[in-house]
Amino acid sequence: MPRIFSALSVLLAVGCESPAPRDAWALAFPAPQHWSSNGHFAEPAATGWLEAFNDARLTVLVKGGLTDNFDLQSAAARVEAAREQAVIAGSERWPQLAFTPGYQRAKINTGGESSEYGAFTAMFNLSWELDVWGRIKAGQQAAETEAEAAGDDYRAAQLSLAARIAQAYFELGEAQLQAAVAAQSVKDRGVIVELVRGRFNKGLTRGLDLRLVLTDLANAKAQLAQASNDVQLIGKRLQVLLGRYPGNDPVRQDGSNEFDPTFRLPQPPPTLSAGLPSELLERRPDVIAAFKRLRAADSRLESAEKALLPRVTLTGAGGSSSAALTEIIDPRAAAWNLAAGLAQPLFTGSRLQGEIRFNEAKVQEVFNQYQSVALNAFREVEQALAAEAWLRTQEQTLREAVEQTEASRKLAVYSYRQGLIEILTLLDSYRSTLNAQSAHLAVQRQLLNNRINLYLALGGGV
CATH class of the missing domain: 2.20.200.10 (Outer membrane efflux proteins (OEP))
Incomplete structure (x- = not known):
């Protein structure tokens, strides 16, 4: 009899125990006090990044995509399903009639x-x-916490979609500018062909020079074809993100899709506060969702342990x-x-003990998943902060290169007309100009994409 009472007292003690509260900052790696790539920021990180680009067309596209994108609608349905799953889990606490x-x-x-x-x-x-011991309540708490995590997943999906739409929009703008640069290059090469052909007809140059410029013109036309193909590929990808059929008109503004020749890629907003690293775990929805799933795993383990009780x-x-x-x-x-x-369960073929060990293993799995998500969040911020400084330096250097190559191209044309340089030098000056202009457009777009990555890494709202 004393053994029975002793066993019952142990069961009562287990039944009254609850898992220790989790600390989001209980990380398996040392978290920094300040960002190593960008110094210290006492003020909170900027939010509402979409308006910072001051592009009305972009704002309309992002807001439309957040409404019409099918993947985001699926994420919203998953949230509703998770909420109803929590209702189902909690129904066992009530009488069944x-x-x-x-x-x-x-x-x-x-x-x-x-x-x-x-x-x-x-x-x-x-x-x-x-539910004397709270077994059913623990299972309900796990389902409710997982439903909250699904809501955080939805917020993360919203931010990710907005970022992908904005990046695709800037990629499309760059592709159209690259196509315009390639078209201008074809036009310039055509002028050179006529110049060399005229000199050849007058016997002032060799047939080899004419062959070289004709080959260069053909290569320029091939580059234009590739640039035009890039435009349609990126445009169709953007349409799918917007929930539209991938037709021939990648973006519409007031019913028109004509490329604006005055369009320029915007400069990234000049100032940005990255906030403190301590804010990241409380701001990024994917990190918050991972932590909530860890708490849900704790609740499921608690429910499995209390299944041993009467x-x-x-x-x-x-x-x-x-x-x-x-x-x-x-x-x-x-x-x-x-x-x-x-x-009172007496013998279940180790089923209940197996469920406890299973849930203990799941707790360890989800704990390590949370550590991985948090560590990746810090990496993304540090990486984007470091990349912005390097990309700005690269953009300034390439801007100077564009100016120098344009000046050298004009000088090369004059020198060739005067017979001071060979045709290969002239063609090389045109190639250098095209390459510099193309590289400058690419790094401008990379700067914009990196700024969006930084906003996304910091968990800033749209």
């Missing part, structure tokens, strides 16, 4: 004589497990039975019974 009407007919043989009997029944069945249930049944359908509502024909029971 069922009404079972029926009709019975029997034939009885007695002493060689038979008689038939028919009766209508109207029965109510009640079952209710009293279960207290109430059961009841009541109703009436009568041969006449009109008489089953007579209170005098009603009968009922009510019972209370206690079930």
Whole structure:
């Protein structure tokens, strides 16, 4: 008997225990006090990054994509499903009542004589497990926390979609500018071909020079074809992000899709506060979701451990039975019974112990997933901060290169007309100009994409 009471006291102690509260900053790696790539920022990080680019067309596209994108709509449906799953998990805490009407007919043989009997029944069945130890509540808490995590996943998907739309928009703008540069290069090469052909017809140059410039013109046309193909590829990708059919018009503004020749890639917003590293775990929705899933795993482990404790249930049944359908509502024909029971698992083939070990392993899995998500979040911020400084330096250098190559190209044309340089030098000056202009456009777009990556890494809202 003392052993029984001792065992019951242990069960009561286990039943009253709850998992220790989790600390989001209980990281397996040392978190920094300041960003190593960008110094110290006391003010919070900037939010509402979309308006910082001051591009009305971009704002319209992002807001439309957040409404029409099918992947985001699927994420919203997953949130609703997770919420209803929490409702299902919590329903076990309430009494379960069922009404079972029926009709019975029997034939009885007695002493060689038979008689038939028919009766209508109207029965109510009640079952209710009293959640004395909080086992069901822990399972419900796990489902509710996972539903909250699904909501955070949805917010992360919104931010990611907005970033991808903005980056695709800038990629499309760069591709159109690259195509315009390639088209201008084809036009310039055509002028050179006519210049060399005229000199060849006058016997002032060799046939090899003409062949070289014709080859260079063909290569320029091939580059233009590739640039035009890039435009349609990026345009169709952007349309899919916007939830539109990938047709021939990649972007519409006031019903028109004509490329604006005055379009320029915007400069990244000049100032940005990265905030403190301590804010990141509380701001990024993917990190928040990972932490909530860790708490949900703790709750599932708690529920599995409390399954070892006795279960207290109430059961009841009541109703009436009568041969006449009109008489089953007579209170005098009603009968009922009510019972209370206690079930203590004794031997389950190690099923309950296996569930505990399974949930312990899941806790470790989700804990390490949270560590990985948090560490990756810090990496993305540090990487974007460092990249912005290098990209700005590269952009300034390439801007100077464009100016120098344009000046050298004009000088090369003059020198060739005067017979001071060979045709290869002239062609090389054109190639250098095209390459510098193309590289400058690419790094401008990379600067914009990196700024968006930084906003996304910091968890800034749209």
